Amino acid sequence: xxxxxxxxxxxxxxxxxxxxxxxxxxxxxxxxxxxxxxxxxxxxxxxxxxxxxxxxxxxxxxxxxxxxxxxxxxxxxxxxxxxxxxxxxxxxxxxxxxxxxxxxxxxxxxxxxxxxxxxxxxxxxxxxxxxxxxxxxxxxxxxxxxxxxxxxxxxxxxxxxxxxxxxxxxxxxxxxxxxxxxxxxxxxxxxxxxxxxxxxxxxxxxxxxxxxxxxxxxxxxxxxxxxxxxxxxxxxxxxxxxxxxxxxxxxxxxxxxxxxxxxxxxxxxxxxxxxxxxxxxxxxxxxxxxxxxxxxxxxxxxxxxxxx
Amino acid sequence: xxxxxxxxxxxxxxxxxxxxxxxxxxxxxxxxxxxxxxxxxxxxxxxxxxxxxxxxxxxxxxxxxxxxxxxxxxxxxxxxxxxxxxxxxxxxxxxxxxxxxxxxxxxxxxxxxxxxxxxxxxxxxxxxxxxxxxxxxxxxxxxxxxxxxxxxxxxxxxxxxxxxxxxxxxxxxxxxxxxxxxxxxxxxxxxxxxxxxxxxxxxxxxxxxxxxxxxxxxxxxxxxxxxxxxxxxxxxxxxxxxxxxxxxxxxxxxxxxxxxxxxxxxxxxxxxxxxxxxxxxxxxxxxxxxxxxxxxxxxxxxxxxxxxxxxxxxxxxxxxxxxxxxxxxxxxxxxxxxxxxxxxxxxxxxxxxxxxxxxxxxxxxxxxxxxxxxxxxxxxxxxxxxxxxxxxxxxxxxxxxxxxxxxxxxxxxxxxxxxxxxx
Numbered sequence: 001x002x003x004x005x006x007x008x009x010x011x012x013x014x015x016x017x018x019x020x021x022x023x024x025x026x027x028x029x030x031x032x033x034x035x036x037x038x039x040x041x042x043x044x045x046x047x048x049x050x051x052x053x054x055x056x057x058x059x060x061x062x063x064x065x066x067x068x069x070x071x072x073x074x075x076x077x078x079x080x081x082x083x084x085x086x087x088x089x090x091x092x093x094x095x096x097x098x099x100x101x102x103x104x105x106x107x108x109x110x111x112x113x114x115x116x117x118x119x120x121x122x123x124x125x126x127x128x129x130x131x132x133x134x135x136x137x138x139x140x141x142x143x144x145x146x147x148x149x150x151x152x153x154x155x156x157x158x159x160x161x162x163x164x165x166x167x168x169x170x171x172x173x174x175x176x177x178x179x180x181x182x183x184x185x186x187x188x189x190x191x192x193x194x195x196x197x198x199x200x201x202x203x204x205x206x207x208x209x210x211x212x213x214x215x216x217x218x219x220x221x222x223x224x225x226x227x228x229x230x231x232x233x234x235x236x237x238x239x240x241x242x243x244x245x246x247x248x249x250x251x252x253x254x255x256x257x258x259x260x261x262x263x264x265x266x267x268x269x270x271x272x273x274x275x276x277x278x279x280x281x282x283x284x285x286x287x288x289x290x291x292x293x294x295x296x297x298x299x300x301x302x303x304x305x306x307x308x
Numbered sequence: 309x310x311x312x313x314x315x316x317x318x319x320x321x322x323x324x325x326x327x328x329x330x331x332x333x334x335x336x337x338x339x340x341x342x343x344x345x346x347x348x349x350x351x352x353x354x355x356x357x358x359x360x361x362x363x364x365x366x367x368x369x370x371x372x373x374x375x376x377x378x379x380x381x382x383x384x385x386x387x388x389x390x391x392x393x394x395x396x397x398x399x400x401x402x403x404x405x406x407x408x409x410x411x412x413x414x415x416x417x418x419x420x421x422x423x424x425x426x427x428x429x430x431x432x433x434x435x436x437x438x439x440x441x442x443x444x445x446x447x448x449x450x451x452x453x454x455x456x457x458x459x460x461x462x463x464x465x466x467x468x469x470x471x472x473x474x475x476x477x478x479x480x481x482x483x484x485x486x487x488x489x490x491x492x493x494x495x496x497x498x499x500x501x502x503x504x505x506x507x508x509x510x511x512x513x514x515x516x517x518x519x520x521x522x523x524x525x526x527x528x529x530x531x532x533x534x535x536x537x538x539x540x541x542x543x544x545x546x547x548x549x550x551x552x553x554x555x556x557x558x559x560x561x562x563x564x565x566x567x568x569x570x571x572x573x574x575x576x577x578x579x580x581x582x583x584x585x586x587x588x589x590x591x592x593x594x595x596x597x598x599x600x601x602x603x604x605x606x607x608x609x610x611x612x613x614x615x616x617x618x619x620x621x622x623x624x625x626x627x628x629x630x631x632x633x634x635x636x637x638x639x640x641x642x643x644x645x646x647x648x649x650x651x652x653x654x655x656x657x658x659x660x661x662x663x664x665x666x667x668x669x670x671x672x673x674x675x676x677x678x679x680x681x682x683x684x685x686x687x688x689x690x691x692x693x694x695x696x697x698x699x700x701x702x703x704x705x706x707x708x709x710x711x712x713x714x715x716x717x718x719x720x721x722x723x724x725x726x727x728x729x730x731x
Binding site: 005009010013016017019020023024027125128133134135136137138139145146147149155157158159160226228229230231232233234235236238239240270271272274275278279280282283 | 378379380384387512538539540541545546549550551554556557571572574577578580582599602604607
């Protein structure tokens with residue numbers, strides 16, 4: 001295996017490959033988090049998750065064009081403004097969708113599946129009409145491009161590190177919201193027993209609405225972050241949706257910890273396999289492994305104990 | 309949409325004078341540059357003489373079909389082809405039409421879905437009786453419609469560069485086949501850059517795999533080099549960090565990419581982020597045209613090379629006229645890539661074939677096509693008996709403004725869709 005390579009070469013590749021895995025892990029967590037909240041807490045399978053992400057990406061695009069035209073001096077920090085705006089835009093869109101569409105379909109999981117899938121098609125075509133079928137190029141400030149030279153031969157992508165930092169922040173934020181705040185307590189109460197939660201005075205409808213909104217808002221942040229590493233077009237959301245579902249289902253639908261563990265397992269498997277095999281084969285083997293594990297453990301890696 | 313009203317017009321057109329005048333006026337309204345004043349180049353021959361097989365030809369009009377995806381994932385690439393075709397048809401109409409008849413368009417949407425392509429192709433041939441169809445983009449969509457065109461004897465003009473290994477009486481391939489594109493760039497790399505080691509990275513479907521098969525054979529036999537890695541990723545992949553590390557480890561002379569679509573954006577952004585400097589590292593991006601460059605971001609791909617038959621920056625009077633006309637019709641910030649130009653050539657090649665054959669009949673056009681030449685924006689092209697085009701290949705380097713700087717232009721290359729010794 002060493003065949004002709006020096007130890008320093010292999011060492012730096014090993015380090016960079018480790019980072020590649022960690023960055024992939026962050027990307028996976030970020031894309032799955034919003035979906036996990038909605039699916040786990042409300043049982044709604046949101047097929048339009050990818051389109052909420054792309055809304056965030058388009059907001060980033062608009063913000064960057066706005067800053068270029070009107071505030072060129074502040075262009076280097078526009079990205080942080082864009083992330084906040086992306087969260088707000090996708091979140092508000094989520095609230096509206098919940099109010100107009102989703103709340104009529106609770107307890108009918110197959111119908112929400114179809115309705116949100118239809119919604120995803122409508123949104124895709126709307127993006128196509130508004131922004132054109134071509135992908136748009138989101139310009140990034142210079143400092144976010146390129147890589148950081150840790151040593152002579154170790155280069156770590158800067159955008160990857162930004163995504164990692166963002167993921168950590170948001171995960172901590174969501175964890176805090178869910179397990180330390182009053183609102184999180186309400187959400188967990190509704191998940192455990194909707195009827196009793198209602199009976200003790202929790203407004204379950206409101207909890208549902210805001211859960212959906214926050215889930216969508218996080219999708220928007222993910223979309224904004226992914227403008228650094230991927231494409232922004234009407235159907236770009238479809239590129240992420242399969243992986244996002246895979247992670248949520250594998251992790252166990254109702255557990256955020258499960259989502260993180262599953263994102264870690266899948267990303268490490270995939271990134272290691274990709275290094276030794278072709279990309280397609282790596283994807284095949286990862287999927288087979290996930291299918292196999294789900295056959296043994298249909299409820300996913302982690303589950304909440306809920307009395308039914 | 310005006311096109312829909314045109315379609316209706318054809319179906320209920322009667323032969324009385326009033327309605328046909330109305331038709332022409334409507335056609336005018338849809339295509340503002342059509343000159344009714346333009347002198348008719350041909351005294352229109354009797355319809356019964358030029359159309360013996362029941363195509364949609366009247367004394368004043370002939371109907372053709374456009375079949376591309378204007379929705380779905382392929383729309384990004386195919387909309388440009390539609391633009392090229394419509395521009396050509398408008399110019400032909402303005403110059404008097406084909407055999408004295410104005411061209412009417414029926415457009416269908418393949419919706420990036422291969423069975424839909426087959427269904428719509430059948431509709432265009434059986435219901436609309438289109439005299440020719442301009443369409444398809446991916447090989448999968450072409451393979452889906454091919455049996456339809458052969459069964460109902462239609463004529464398809466296909467604008468994309470593709471993997472070859474196909475030839476049909478019912479298709480004219482106006483893009484390059486794999487040997488024209490791949491071998492030209494490899495020879496250039498061997499001669500000018502003395503490249504010996506290659507790393508293949510591609511999307512996992514027929515075009516990259518077939519092109520790379522040809523490329524590998526050529527590298528190993530003709531160039532005396534070697535392929536140090538070959539990786540394929542599912543269509544739509546967004547994560548390339550691992551393969552970039554592999555490339556860094558192998559240090560190839562050339563990264564040879566046949567990644568297509570949205571994946572391209574991810575690949576080049578991540579390569580740049582990982583510190584691969586395209587001013588030092590040779591990279592061939594075979595599927596990247598001016599059109600894709602917009603989405604990738606010129607700053608991410610500047611310095612990469614590609615090989616196509618057409619670039620917007622070709623410095624000839626024909627091309628300048630074409631670019632100006634294109635921008636006039638589709639907006640000043642429109643960019644033109646290789647398939648758009650090939651799509652633009654198609655209606656002209658059909659017109660020339662009709663005029664050479666003196667007929668709209670498919671069989672006569674198929675027989676008349678070989679040997680037809682055209683002074684296209686890319687330069688002179690000629691239809692080969694195998695229904696592909698003789699064309700020049702050009703190697704060009706991406707610049708920061710999204711355009712390409714041509715560094716090498718080949719001689720006219722004979723199309724060879726079934727290369728011996730490469731399969």
